[in-house]
Amino acid sequence: MHNNVLILDFGSQYTQLIARRVRELNIYSEIKPYNHLPEDLSLYKAVILSGSPFSVRSEDAPHPDLSEIKGKIPLLAICYGAQYLAHFNGGNVAPSATREYGRAHLRALNGDEFLKNISEGSQVWMSHSDTIKTLPDNAVLLASTEDVENAVFRIDGEDTYGIQFHPEVYHTKEGSQLLRNFLVDIAGLEQDWTPDAFVETTVQELKNKIGSDKVILGLSGGVDSSVAAMLLHKAIGNQLHCIFVNNGLLRKNEFETVLHQYEGMGLNVKGVDASARFLDALAGESDPEKKRKIIGRVFIEVFDDEAHQVENAKWLAQGTIYPDRIESVSASGGPSATIKSHHNVGGLPDFMKMEIVEPLKLLFKDEVRRVGASMGMPASILGRHPFPGPGLGIRILGDITPEKVSILQEVDAIFIDGLKKWGLYDKVWQAGAMLLPVQSVGVMGDERTYERCVTLRAVESTDGMTADWVNLPYEFLQKTSNDIINRVKGVNRVVYDISSKPPATIEWE
DSSP: OOOOEEEEEOSOTTHHHHHHHHHHTTOOEEEEETTSOOSOGGGOSEEEEOOOSSOTTSTTOOOOOOTTTTTTSOEEEETHHHHHHHHTTTOEEEEEEEEEEEEEEOBOOOOOGGGTTOOTTOEEEEEEEEEEEEOOTTEEEEEBOSSOSOSEEEETTTTEEEESSOTTSTTSTTHHHHHHIIIIIISOOOOOOOHHHHHHHHHHHHHHHHTTOEEEEEEOSSHHHHHHHHHHHHHHGGGEEEEEEEOSOSOTTHHHHHHHHTTTTTOOEEEEEOHHHHHHHHTTOOOHHHHHHHHHHHHHHHHHHHHTTSTTEEEEEOOOOHHHHHHHHOGGGSSOOOOOOOTTOSOOOTTSOOEEEOTTTTOOHHHHHHHHHHTTOOHHHHTSOOOOTTGGGGTBOSOOOHHHHHHHHHHHHHHHHHHHHTTOGGGOSEEEEEEEEEEEEEEETTEEEEEEEEEEEEEEOSSSSSBEEOOOOHHHHHHHHHHHHHHSTTEEEEEEOOOOBTTSOSSOO
């Protein structure tokens, strides 16, 4: 592994963006909780401290042991991390007189190597309520902003830097350059973590880990499971047994389409129709978290049944990616908040005597696509919109019935087919329809109707961690709404979701 950069998580929701920005520089990074440092720090050539919702002045503030890091390994401290360096090394951190959130501009740059190619007045993004009033005695001020005097500093005689703003967010315009200055020019890291390097390293690791064992992989037809399958296929060939399960919550005709999609790719794929089993288990349940848990449980049960038909199958492979793990269990077990559960995260029950292998568990969605492209996978697979593992089960708000599934499948098909016909599909990161648990009054043929309402959702994103709604043409939305109401019996109202993530999530449940 290219264990180059260690990111210590203090609970910031931005921590994952730090990892992405570092990887965009073709440098591998990994996140660890601040209170569980790796035993062998010699593996890392640089360390980054994240922000935090805590104040360094509070009694329960995260307090890492930096004795083997500070002054010994190049260190970049961001926001809370910078305040931590100041507060516990002779400086003073106090509540800010004004709220320091949003855009600010760097000024009075002193020419330090850390600020190379950073322009005077460069926009940065602040997000804190405390501020560094005075720096430690051995600190050198490098830059300020309009309201924050101690915005950038370094510790004299060390490759230790502190910044009060967030270089990882989009609104810090030269954040990537700043990270490059620190990682490449100061820490001396090589930019060699590429998709090809990931494939080579991962394939060898899979060979070493799995040996001659057999592996069962759940295919969904999506990017993640498909790329995971190809990595495993390159590593172990026919030892991989792929299974595509129809959980009754797929898109219209998707079971047949996905099976056809894998023809000619050399994969050993079996289709299993378990739709009745899933729908029976979900009957009457409306709580979103419980629905996810049920789908996850039945998913495992189906695979347990199939595993017994593959002699000596010892591994269950999953296409779990980094955002799934982050939102489910926080950043590597750190203090971040859990947002929602994912059906394929959290381990296996005791009755299933298999081990999990997750070849993509450290990748973001855009990285997964680049890895797939480096293996020559078809663009039709790599360009497919993300689709949640629980499928339409979390796009039907409330309880799930076969009738509701059928209605939503028809609505979704009209929406997605329309995006493709209008040349909009590839301009959208993810799209889908939601069936709401409400009915509304309408008029059709001079008669009063009282039917269902559906919501259309289309977002743009790079990794699913943040997303914004897509401004689809009014003409497209008008035609799509008209087609849905005219062609899908039981729907008389269509609305369009214009919420961003955050504060909303991409899916409704």
